[in-house]
Amino acid sequence: MKKPVTRRDFLKITAAVPLAGLLPAEELFRFNSRKASQSSSRARVVLIRDPEALDNHKRPRAEVIQQMMDKAIMTLLDEKDPVEAWKRLIKPSDIVGIKSNVWRYIPTTTEVEQAIWRRVRDVGVPEENIAIDDRGVRRNPIFQKATALINARPARTHHWSGMGSCVKNYIMFVPRPSAYHGDSCADLARIWFEYGLKEKTRLNILVMLTPLFHGIGPHHYSEKYTWSYCGLILGVDPVAVDSTGLRIIEAKRKEYFGRERPLQPPAKHIFLAETRHHLGVADPAKIELITLGWEEGRLI
Amino acid sequence: MGSSGKAQAEVMKQLIPETVDDWRAVEDNFYDPQTIFDYIDGAGEVYRAYNFRLLLSRRFLGPAEQVIFVDLFYMGSAADAFGVFTHDREGEKLPIGQGAVYKGGLLSFWKGSYFVSIYAEVENQKTKEVVLQLGKVIAARIQEESSLPAIINRLPSTSLLKDEVRYFHNHLILNYHYFVAEENILELDNQTEAVLGFYQLNKEKTKERTVLLGIQYPEEEKAKRAWQKFIHYYLPEVRARKDTFVQTENGLWTGIWQKQDLIAVVFDAPSREAAASLLANFLHPNQ
Numbered sequence: 001m002k003k004p005v006t007r008r009d010f011l012k013i014t015a016a017v018p019l020a021g022l023l024p025a026e027e028l029f030r031f032n033s034r035k036a037s038q039s040s041s042r043a044r045v046v047l048i049r050d051p052e053a054l055d056n057h058k059r060p061r062a063e064v065i066q067q068m069m070d071k072a073i074m075t076l077l078d079e080k081d082p083v084e085a086w087k088r089l090i091k092p093s094d095i096v097g098i099k100s101n102v103w104r105y106i107p108t109t110t111e112v113e114q115a116i117w118r119r120v121r122d123v124g125v126p127e128e129n130i131a132i133d134d135r136g137v138r139r140n141p142i143f144q145k146a147t148a149l150i151n152a153r154p155a156r157t158h159h160w161s162g163m164g165s166c167v168k169n170y171i172m173f174v175p176r177p178s179a180y181h182g183d184s185c186a187d188l189a190r191i192w193f194e195y196g197l198k199e200k201t202r203l204n205i206l207v208m209l210t211p212l213f214h215g216i217g218p219h220h221y222s223e224k225y226t227w228s229y230c231g232l233i234l235g236v237d238p239v240a241v242d243s244t245g246l247r248i249i250e251a252k253r254k255e256y257f258g259r260e261r262p263l264q265p266p267a268k269h270i271f272l273a274e275t276r277h278h279l280g281v282a283d284p285a286k287i288e289l290i291t292l293g294w295e296e297g298r299l300i
Numbered sequence: 301m302g303s304s305g306k307a308q309a310e311v312m313k314q315l316i317p318e319t320v321d322d323w324r325a326v327e328d329n330f331y332d333p334q335t336i337f338d339y340i341d342g343a344g345e346v347y348r349a350y351n352f353r354l355l356l357s358r359r360f361l362g363p364a365e366q367v368i369f370v371d372l373f374y375m376g377s378a379a380d381a382f383g384v385f386t387h388d389r390e391g392e393k394l395p396i397g398q399g400a401v402y403k404g405g406l407l408s409f410w411k412g413s414y415f416v417s418i419y420a421e422v423e424n425q426k427t428k429e430v431v432l433q434l435g436k437v438i439a440a441r442i443q444e445e446s447s448l449p450a451i452i453n454r455l456p457s458t459s460l461l462k463d464e465v466r467y468f469h470n471h472l473i474l475n476y477h478y479f480v481a482e483e484n485i486l487e488l489d490n491q492t493e494a495v496l497g498f499y500q501l502n503k504e505k506t507k508e509r510t511v512l513l514g515i516q517y518p519e520e521e522k523a524k525r526a527w528q529k530f531i532h533y534y535l536p537e538v539r540a541r542k543d544t545f546v547q548t549e550n551g552l553w554t555g556i557w558q559k560q561d562l563i564a565v566v567f568d569a570p571s572r573e574a575a576a577s578l579l580a581n582f583l584h585p586n587q
Binding site: 006007008103158159160161177178181182183184185186216217218219220222223224225264265266 | 337340341342343344345346347369371388390403404405406408417419421422423472475476477479480481482534548549550567
């Protein structure tokens, strides 16, 4: 039996609209559907997994990561050669910033960064026109004049935004990141427009090698709540990439805890990136998900 | 850091030992509400929501370069130390300080005006022992012991899930534990004291929770305004009648009462009578 839509559900998707005359449940459903269908594009997302991606110490194997990236990008862009695929995203004249993430416990990883860097070089971008950075992007001269961005970060739950996502990864372009903390970071997608990042971003990579599916304490980390998923999610649409990663994390939580256990707080910024900010699509029905490689434990 | 901050910092340094077993302190860092994001990113918002004043993070190095972090938060009041402890109560309950839980290499406890988090990056039996030992030493060094915020004692105790009680101030924390509305329709802020109690009233539906939200405002006028706003946005049916209970879309009952500077709201009660009983017992605990 479907759960009824309650006024609490309604108030999750509307900003303090009085329940004048009280909308019946059917109307609430219709309202939900209207909100969700405002954006109609279908976004391709590639999930690739390889059980050999990590060594016995859970460190990424560079050659396997490169192969995974190559296969994924070829599939994403319907090309037979990885460099040809990258040429669809980057021109030799581009100045390229690779936005990474250096979080102490689960970083983007050097192996992923280098796999991107190598292919950007293969396209013909000179070394001096490429930079990899996270917390220093505002001061980095390459990022300051970048014409193209590649956004790569690890997937993890997050104490305040629900999930550390590709959308969220651009918070370091903001002078005062805490200004976006309101309402569980609901409006993170705004950054992409306010700082001219949407047009520059050519590819988003959510690193799912050892995702964190539950966080504890001030550091929001315990190895106990990570697992070797050995995956990468690639897409041009950051919201579609995040939404796919979020579904996997939610599925892992259900598997681990033995029951539905929604993220606290919910990763509402991903859904609002679609419904409020129109940065991309979060609704799985609007995402063309292509899965490659290792199937066991895929969770999606 | 001002002179009072410096004095507090000195006190805090003395509360954490320099060594324990084969582990030794290698680094101290202090953070205030402005700089906490440099240390723990967005998680800093939780501690800011509880008005924390100063954090001392002391890093310990042990065998094989393993790391333990002791994060000692001076919250400025026992109520807020207790409150931030209630933010995450999951784990094995332990008799350390005035309330403690352990899970996944992390010990959290509160005592007096302090909230303490001790975290081993690698969890094993040995690091767990060291974490607990550190906790016991720190708890013993904190001399102050305090009672719970008075509003907690208003929660009717029958069927209350005691380990799920939350104490807080602002609506972001309310929504973290029990979503009400995106907008701050109850006008919560750092001046308000709020408590969430979860009840298991229906013995057959053990997953069904009834929620009692109690709020104390700094003045009656604010409570009245919040009451009106909540009814306007959440229970508009009530505007046309005197009864402040509504059977909502899921078949359960929601109701709100106000008495002077207090507001009590019940969500998802199995009956109107159950909702009224919780409200009455919260607002008139001695009757």
